[in-house]
Amino acid sequence: MSFLSHLECSRCRQTHEADRVQNLCTCGGPLLVRYDLKKAAAALRPADLAGRVSSLWRYRELLPVRSPDNIVTLGEGMTPLFRLPRLGEALGLRELWLKDEGLNPTASFKARGAATGVSRAKELGITSIAMPTNGNAGGAWASYAARAGMSVTLVMPTDAPAMSVLEATAVGARAYMVKGQITDAGAIVARSAKAHGWFEAATLKEPYRIEGKKTMGYELAEQLGWTLPDVILYPTGGGVGLIGIYKALLEMRELGWLPEGVRFPRLVAVQAEGCQPIVKAFREGRDTSEKWENASTVAQGIRVPKALGDFLVLQAVRETKGTCVAVADADTLWGLTQVSRLEGAFICPEGAALVGAVRSLLKDGWLTPDERVVLLNTGAGIKYPDILKSELPVLELNATL
Amino acid sequence: MSFLSHLECSRCRQTHEADRVQNLCTCGGPLLVRYDLKKAAAALRPADLAGRVSSLWRYRELLPVRSPDNIVTLGEGMTPLFRLPRLGEALGLRELWLKDEGLNPTASFKARGAATGVSRAKELGITSIAMPTNGNAGGAWASYAARAGMSVTLVMPTDAPAMSVLEATAVGARAYMVKGQITDAGAIVARSAKAHGWFEAATLKEPYRIEGKKTMGYELAEQLGWTLPDVILYPTGGGVGLIGIYKALLEMRELGWLPEGVRFPRLVAVQAEGCQPIVKAFREGRDTSEKWENASTVAQGIRVPKALGDFLVLQAVRETKGTCVAVADADTLWGLTQVSRLEGAFICPEGAALVGAVRSLLKDGWLTPDERVVLLNTGAGIKYPDILKSELPVLELNATL
Numbered sequence: 001m002s003f004l005s006h007l008e009c010s011r012c013r014q015t016h017e018a019d020r021v022q023n024l025c026t027c028g029g030p031l032l033v034r035y036d037l038k039k040a041a042a043a044l045r046p047a048d049l050a051g052r053v054s055s056l057w058r059y060r061e062l063l064p065v066r067s068p069d070n071i072v073t074l075g076e077g078m079t080p081l082f083r084l085p086r087l088g089e090a091l092g093l094r095e096l097w098l099k100d101e102g103l104n105p106t107a108s109f110k111a112r113g114a115a116t117g118v119s120r121a122k123e124l125g126i127t128s129i130a131m132p133t134n135g136n137a138g139g140a141w142a143s144y145a146a147r148a149g150m151s152v153t154l155v156m157p158t159d160a161p162a163m164s165v166l167e168a169t170a171v172g173a174r175a176y177m178v179k180g181q182i183t184d185a186g187a188i189v190a191r192s193a194k195a196h197g198w199f200e201a202a203t204l205k206e207p208y209r210i211e212g213k214k215t216m217g218y219e220l221a222e223q224l225g226w227t228l229p230d231v232i233l234y235p236t237g238g239g240v241g242l243i244g245i246y247k248a249l250l251e252m253r254e255l256g257w258l259p260e261g262v263r264f265p266r267l268v269a270v271q272a273e274g275c276q277p278i279v280k281a282f283r284e285g286r287d288t289s290e291k292w293e294n295a296s297t298v299a300q301g302i303r304v305p306k307a308l309g310d311f312l313v314l315q316a317v318r319e320t321k322g323t324c325v326a327v328a329d330a331d332t333l334w335g336l337t338q339v340s341r342l343e344g345a346f347i348c349p350e351g352a353a354l355v356g357a358v359r360s361l362l363k364d365g366w367l368t369p370d371e372r373v374v375l376l377n378t379g380a381g382i383k384y385p386d387i388l389k390s391e392l393p394v395l396e397l398n399a400t401l
Numbered sequence: 402m403s404f405l406s407h408l409e410c411s412r413c414r415q416t417h418e419a420d421r422v423q424n425l426c427t428c429g430g431p432l433l434v435r436y437d438l439k440k441a442a443a444a445l446r447p448a449d450l451a452g453r454v455s456s457l458w459r460y461r462e463l464l465p466v467r468s469p470d471n472i473v474t475l476g477e478g479m480t481p482l483f484r485l486p487r488l489g490e491a492l493g494l495r496e497l498w499l500k501d502e503g504l505n506p507t508a509s510f511k512a513r514g515a516a517t518g519v520s521r522a523k524e525l526g527i528t529s530i531a532m533p534t535n536g537n538a539g540g541a542w543a544s545y546a547a548r549a550g551m552s553v554t555l556v557m558p559t560d561a562p563a564m565s566v567l568e569a570t571a572v573g574a575r576a577y578m579v580k581g582q583i584t585d586a587g588a589i590v591a592r593s594a595k596a597h598g599w600f601e602a603a604t605l606k607e608p609y610r611i612e613g614k615k616t617m618g619y620e621l622a623e624q625l626g627w628t629l630p631d632v633i634l635y636p637t638g639g640g641v642g643l644i645g646i647y648k649a650l651l652e653m654r655e656l657g658w659l660p661e662g663v664r665f666p667r668l669v670a671v672q673a674e675g676c677q678p679i680v681k682a683f684r685e686g687r688d689t690s691e692k693w694e695n696a697s698t699v700a701q702g703i704r705v706p707k708a709l710g711d712f713l714v715l716q717a718v719r720e721t722k723g724t725c726v727a728v729a730d731a732d733t734l735w736g737l738t739q740v741s742r743l744e745g746a747f748i749c750p751e752g753a754a755l756v757g758a759v760r761s762l763l764k765d766g767w768l769t770p771d772e773r774v775v776l777l778n779t780g781a782g783i784k785y786p787d788i789l790k791s792e793l794p795v796l797e798l799n800a801t802l
Binding site: 050051054055073074075078079080081082086100102103104105106107142143144145146147148149153155156158162163165166167168169170171172175176177178179180184187188191192195196336340341342343344345346380381382383385388389390392393394395396397399400401 | 451452455456474475476479480481482483487501503504505506507508543544545546547548549550554556557559563564566567568569570571572573576577578579580581585588589592593596597737741742743744745746747781782783784786789790791793794795796797798800801802
């Protein structure tokens with residue numbers, strides 16, 4: 001089933017055994033999952049995927065779960081990819097696409113990483129997990145852990161979105177708040193996990209969530225008939241989605257699934273003006289970012305002052321000749337209105353930031369009107385009910401409009 | 402592309418031309434869409450579906466849109482179908498499944514009907530639509546209308562769920578409230594539509610929403626490898642979902658897509674104790690229901706005092722040897738907790754009512770433990786944030802759990 005081979009440190013390249021519980025490398029670097037891609041290429045061709053389940057598990061040979069019995073699924077993945085003709089025309093782009101991750105369980109792309117992370121944790125015998133969260137990841141991991149019969153403990157900032165709190169409590173997670181940032185929540189989780197023997201599943205501290213997220217890259221290629229777009233924009237907080245898409249591109253090339261000599265899409269990491277550590281590092285030509293002080297943005301999912309995988313994001317962007325863009329909250333809200341009203345897609349503010357980014361990249365000529373551009377919307381707008389005003393006029397019973 | 406043939410009255414069987422704008426039959430009956438199924442059977446076999454788009458448009462030959470240019474899609478359909486092993490065990494059922502319609506655009510099954518309804522309206526040249534709604538349908542139709550560039554007017558009761566109000570306003574619908582029930586909203590819409598020439602798209606007053614909803618039946622069969630479950634439970638308000646699934650069963654049999662001599666699943670219409678007109682009619686052996694006075698339930702989506710298609714629901718239930726069950730709100734909330742905590746699926750209260758129904762049907766022996774049972778969950782739990790309490794303890798920065 002799976003061609004899982006071993007784990008490799010993304011920083012020092014040391015290899016680690018996959019079939020025991022692992023967090024970070026001894027050097028502190030996040031671990032990446034490696035497969036025997038030669039064998040996989042011989043056993044599986046793109047055409048074999050056609051009749052398979054409409055979820056990310058259609059790529060099971062390239063996912064880290066060895067036994068189908070350990071798959072914990074709520075139907076995540078194979079989210080729709082569709083054109084945005086009216087928004088494209090308004091922005092001046094001939095071919096604009098949206099991949100809508102809001103159509104995942106728990107209404108965000110976080111379900112992908114939680115599905116593979118929890119499945120693999122189950123396979124390795126883990127029964128209790130703990131993690132800090134800004135919201136969506138917590139809701140997702142809590143849901144998959146509940147389905148696996150695992151106990152889960154979450155700690156989140158007091159300003160975490162109410163909808164994620166709701167999700168976590170609905171499925172019976174032990175959840176707490178802390179008056180601080182996600183880094184403060186992370187410190188509490190690290191101490192408590194150590195004290196109780198819980199598995200710590202914070203972003204990139206466990207190797208398997210990337211694997212779920214990389215399937216966004218596989219799906220994009222499959223949905224476009226094994227071609228690639230020119231540009232992919234991604235809202236970047238922890239950056240695992242973007243790292244995962246790049247990992248998928250490299251794997252698909254090695255598998256021989258992409259046209260000979262194909263050019264990779266330029267990957268664009270989009271952050272908020274109020275929290276843009278990776279944009280700053282990119283502009284300054286640095287390999288890692290510095291912690292962003294007083295981080296603040298309406299797009300809470302990308303309010304990550306310092307990402308553990310920042311260097312991997314910067315690598316992915318540079319190696320694909322991409323770029324990094326910061327978007328003002330006002331432009332994010334403008335983008336939200338544009339995509340909702342012109343295309344009927346009520347996306348999350350993180351996804352809406354991409355619309356602002358497209359506008360500015362077109363303006364300065366980095367994007368040209370004839371390029372095929374994909375916006376990766378990471379979640380559903382209804383998870384952020386406070387972002388828009390929604391009061392309605394009340395009519396009399398005998399009214400006619 | 403489409404094998405659309407004509408429209409047929411579900412009551413008096415009169416036929417109507419499909420390629421002009423139609424509401425009800427002259428006799429007041431809802432119109433059903435008919436296809437040339439002989440030609441369709443010759444042109445299309447189940448195996449042809451394998452490589453197609455992962456949305457309800459994979460069944461395009463059996464949908465009413467003639468030109469692909471008129472398809473208005475946000476990626477609706479092909480929602481996941483997965484086992485509920487832990488809940489099944491707790492209830493005493495060997496094979497319990499959930500089809501999760503929360504993974505649709507606008508987080509409910511209403512997206513299916515809106516997609517086909519708006520697409521066909523576009524094809525027929527309609528530019529303005531109006532409808533009364535309890536919530537989810539309004540959010541869905543507003544979204545698809547926005548994408549099609551149509552104007553849309555909604556009228557909903559003042560106690561409509563805030564999340565649907567949010568969706569409708571986000572996509573720019575003209576939306577209003579009225580201090581009354583959906584029937585009062587319907588009267589305002591009917592008057593106003595007449596005054597302004599808007600197309601009235603209330604439930605079953607236009608023929609095409611059923612077509613989107615019937616695809617739940619096609620998908621179930623395809624996802625189960627062209628076999629059928631023994632029982633399907635469906636939360637029943639207007640009843641279009643259930644009517645649609647039965648229509649799909651009949652069509653698939655005529656197409657020759659089902660095993661020879663297959664027995665149809667028994668269809669179970671589930672209502673709330675506080676609004677159970679169809680259950681009452683079923684018990685009394687009647688063909689139509691009477692308006693339920695003072696309708697009230699926590700499952701707002703099935704608070705429909707009198708459904709236009711009640712006789713079609715009763716037909717579908719009786720012809721499949723199914724039944725009708727009313728569930729108390731307390732059992733619905735119990736069901737919500739069970740499915741959330743045991744399976745990590747945070748479903749809507751309408752879907753949760755099905756869990757209460759399964760328990761009572763097992764208890765009285767109507768269901769037996771070895772039957773294959775499918776719960777059709779119609780929407781996502783996060784659309785009902787007020788239904789659960791979700792306050793968390795706040796930790797000190799230096800806390801260890």
